[in-house]
Every structure is written in structure tokens, then in C-alpha cells.
Amino acid sequence: MIISVLVTGSPVSQQCAQSALSFCTAALASGHTLYRVFFYEDGVHTGSALTVVPQDERNLNSAWSDFIQQHQLDAVICVASALKRGILNNSEATRYQKPAANLAAGFEISGLGQWVDACLNSDRVVSFGA
Amino acid sequence: MKTLTFLARQAPFGSSSAKSCLDMVLASAVFEQQVNYVFLDDGVWQLVRGHAPDGIAAKNTLAALQALELYGVDNVYALDESMSERQLTQAHLQIPVRLCTRADLGAMINASDVVTAL
Numbered sequence: 434m435i436i437s438v439l440v441t442g443s444p445v446s447q448q449c450a451q452s453a454l455s456f457c458t459a460a461l462a463s464g465h466t467l468y469r470v471f472f473y474e475d476g477v478h479t480g481s482a483l484t485v486v487p488q489d490e491r492n493l494n495s496a497w498s499d500f501i502q503q504h505q506l507d508a509v510i511c512v513a514s515a516l517k518r519g520i521l522n523n524s525e526a527t528r529y530q531k532p533a534a535n536l537a538a539g540f541e542i543s544g545l546g547q548w549v550d551a552c553l554n555s556d557r558v559v560s561f562g563a
Numbered sequence: 564m565k566t567l568t569f570l571a572r573q574a575p576f577g578s579s580s581a582k583s584c585l586d587m588v589l590a591s592a593v594f595e596q597q598v599n600y601v602f603l604d605d606g607v608w609q610l611v612r613g614h615a616p617d618g619i620a621a622k623n624t625l626a627a628l629q630a631l632e633l634y635g636v637d638n639v640y641a642l643d644e645s646m647s648e649r650q651l652t653q654a655h656l657q658i659p660v661r662l663c664t665r666a667d668l669g670a671m672i673n674a675s676d677v678v679t680a681l
Binding site for chain 1: 586596676681
């Protein structure tokens with residue numbers, strides 16, 4: 434089955450980004466295809482490369498970044514949500530004259546059209562965080 | 564063409580959910596999909612006319628509800644029990660909507676390809 438995933442909640446204060454990662458891991462292990470993971474609203478914080486967690490806690494952002502790269506997934510951070518929350522890649526940082534970029538490896542910044550496209554091309558769309 | 568159903572459930576200005584839901588609806592309409600936009604629970608407050616969020620330094624993003632017709636989004640619903648619980652009638656709303664029952668909503672969700680609640 435072709436599956437896309439929507440993550441709308443914060444990886445820091447809500448469980449949904451971890452639930453989504455567990456779901457995606459299980460989906461791939463079961464032989465399903467992940468068409469796209471789309472991060473929206475506070476879910477875009479998952480794409481920050483600058484999170485620091487206590488030593489005895491898991492860095493969920495790093496776990497997502499590693500997972501995306503390992504499986505070469507299409508992982509899209511919504512541009513409108515991201516810019517407001519200070520999640521920037523190099524080109525956006527340059528465009529808006531900000532002092533740094535912080536988008537983690539594996540993520541891409543794009544628009545809501547990517548989410549609609551995912552809906553059109555997937556057998557199932559599963560939301561986490563609403 | 565797929566049927567995409569959106570459930571707007573949050574009050575309009577306490578969080579960014581209302582605007583995010585509306586943005587998704589408009590993006591889906593641009594892709595010329597069949598869109599159902601349903602307001603329920605505190606989400607029905609999003610429909611009320613005369614919001615003046617200047618006083619809380621917020622933008623009246625819901626003025627864009629007026630654009631739904633332009634985008635071809637004709638299936639706009641409010642859950643009747645959410646309206647009546649809050650003593651709202653169609654006369655309080657800034658756009659015309661169809662009232663639906665919980666059973667109607669269940670059937671609508673059942674007939675949808677994708678359901679997104681925000």
C-alpha cells in the first residue's frame with residue numbers, strides 16, 4: 434500500500450512526531466511504500482537541526498533526519514509554517530537575510546501543494562497530531 | 564478526482580488551526596479536488612460574522628472564508644448540534660453553510676478518500 438503521513442504537532446511537547454516515526458518504521462517493515470511525509474504547523478519543528486536534549490533522552494529530530502536519509506524518503510516541511518517558526522534552509526535564510534539556516538539533512542521545504550499531491554497519489558493518508 | 568474532507572474543530576483565534584485548515588482547503592481546491600469543509604465543535608465559531616481580532620493583534624484570516632465560493636468550494640457544512648449547543652443560527656454566520664447531522668457527517672467521512680481534522 435502507498436502511504437503518506439501528515440505530522441502537525443510539536444516534536445518537543447507532543448507525542449505525535451514520535452508516533453508518526455514509529456508508524457513509518459512499522460509501515461516500511463511491513464512492506465508498504467511511504468510516498469511522502471508532510472510536516473505542517475508545529476510539526477515543522479521536527480526539521481530543526483538545532484535541538485539539544487538531555488543525555489538520557491532521545492533526540493527525536495535526529496532520529497527523523499536519520500530515518501529519512503536511511504530510507505531516502507520524501508520529507509517535506511511546509512514553507513508557510515516553517516518560515517514563521519524559524520525553520521530555514523540556506524536559500525530561505527539568504528532570501529530573508531537571516532543569520533543562519535537550521536534545516537536538518539533529509540528534509541525539504543516546499544508548499545501545501547506537495548501535501549495535496551500526496552493525498553492524490555497515496556492509498557492512505559495518516560495524520561498525527563490533530 | 565478524490566474527495567477530501569476537512570474538519571475544522573477549533574475556535575478561531577486561540578491557535579493557528581483555523582487558518583491552517585483553511586489554507587489546506589484552498590490548496591485542495593486549487594488542485595480541483597472534491598472538497599468538503601465541515602465546521603464542528605468550537606470550530607463553528609470560525610464562521611461567525613463580525614470578528615474584530617485587531618484588538619488582540621491578530622489578523623482576520625477568516626475573512627478569506629468569503630473566497631471559498633471563488634475557489635469552487637461549495638460543500639461547506641456546520642454540524643447542527645455544535646451550532647445549537649452554542650446558540651448559533653445561520654443568521655450569525657458570515658457565509659451560507661449547510662447544516663448537517665452527526666449521521667450525515669459519518670456518511671460524508673465514510674465516502675471520503677482523505678479526512679483531515681485541524
